[in-house]
Amino acid sequence: MRKASLGDLSREDLERVLRIMGAKTSAAPSIFLKYYKGREGELNSLSVRLWEKVIAKYPPAPKPSVEKRVSAKDGTVKFLLRFEDGAPAECVLLHGKDGRTTACVSSQSGCACGCKFCATGRLGFRRNLFPSEIIAQFQTVLAEAGHIDSIVFMGMGEPFMNWDNVKRAILILSDPKAFAFSQGKITVSTVGIMPIIEELISSDLKIKLAVSIITSSDEKREKIAPMQKEYPISRVISLVRRYIAAKRTQILAEYILFEGENDSLEDADSLIGLLNGVECRINLIPVNRGKPEDGVDRIAQAKAFQQRLMDAGFRTYLRLEKGADISAACGQLSAGN
Numbered sequence: 001m002r003k004a005s006l007g008d009l010s011r012e013d014l015e016r017v018l019r020i021m022g023a024k025t026s027a028a029p030s031i032f033l034k035y036y037k038g039r040e041g042e043l044n045s046l047s048v049r050l051w052e053k054v055i056a057k058y059p060p061a062p063k064p065s066v067e068k069r070v071s072a073k074d075g076t077v078k079f080l081l082r083f084e085d086g087a088p089a090e091c092v093l094l095h096g097k098d099g100r101t102t103a104c105v106s107s108q109s110g111c112a113c114g115c116k117f118c119a120t121g122r123l124g125f126r127r128n129l130f131p132s133e134i135i136a137q138f139q140t141v142l143a144e145a146g147h148i149d150s151i152v153f154m155g156m157g158e159p160f161m162n163w164d165n166v167k168r169a170i171l172i173l174s175d176p177k178a179f180a181f182s183q184g185k186i187t188v189s190t191v192g193i194m195p196i197i198e199e200l201i202s203s204d205l206k207i208k209l210a211v212s213i214i215t216s217s218d219e220k221r222e223k224i225a226p227m228q229k230e231y232p233i234s235r236v237i238s239l240v241r242r243y244i245a246a247k248r249t250q251i252l253a254e255y256i257l258f259e260g261e262n263d264s265l266e267d268a269d270s271l272i273g274l275l276n277g278v279e280c281r282i283n284l285i286p287v288n289r290g291k292p293e294d295g296v297d298r299i300a301q302a303k304a305f306q307q308r309l310m311d312a313g314f315r316t317y318l319r320l321e322k323g324a325d326i327s328a329a330c331g332q333l334s335a336g337n
Ligand code: SF4
Pocket: 111, 112, 113, 114, 115, 118, 119, 120, 121, 122, 155, 156, 157, 158, 191, 331
């Protein structure tokens, strides 16, 4: 079994470890600075001994190998990382129109949720990723870009099915003595795992929440997203209303436009009904699952769908998939397949 690494510990975890070792918890910031920023000078002679003791019990995280690096015409770069035990994970560098850079990271190797449209879902589940393995993806993308403006957990896996490790990774990324990355620039996307949304309502985390609505009708959703049985989207959105009120925030709602399946104006009205009064921005993600032979101009259809939402007062973004030519768009991460 893999030994826990220093890179898997949040500051609070490290303080607990120090307490058990009989050491002062005040050494934790110096240990973080040395580990993440290589600042040797941070340690005095006492903490050097302590450092060795900590490292003996919690060794540095092994670095994954970069098995594949593919870049797309629009500047998107996709990496396939392979961890010690052979588990794969993909991460992606995305460039916005305004020059802003986003690291899209995976939370699991594969995914157990089995959404029918998703390449990761078809891959099945291999295992949860450790915090250090999530951070290794961020570091890989950072090394490529030089600077990262935001992080999204929208790669392989359902982040809330590996929440303990994802939360630790977020705490480490945002720790001032590690990466000092603002939590407000970290978005976690979920198909609607309600117990974790419930936990977020009372947590201090300041991350952003994205909810994969996928499609608004319970009936249609059940056919393509098996988690719908346990967490129906209508109940998820009721809970999200509480989340928004408690956090005084908004969410990102992701709706997938399946050509000819849920892109009609009636479907738009159903989405408007579901999200009525919900503070959100809606991302529309067109997906082509084989062209329906109905002679309808699907781009015009998507634009009409968007217009209907905008007329109802929703801020809406029709996403032209970034990196689609290298399978780095939503639901397309599948470990290099
Ligand atoms: S869409 Fe997300 S939750 Fe569904 S199978 Fe794919 S990775 Fe898992």
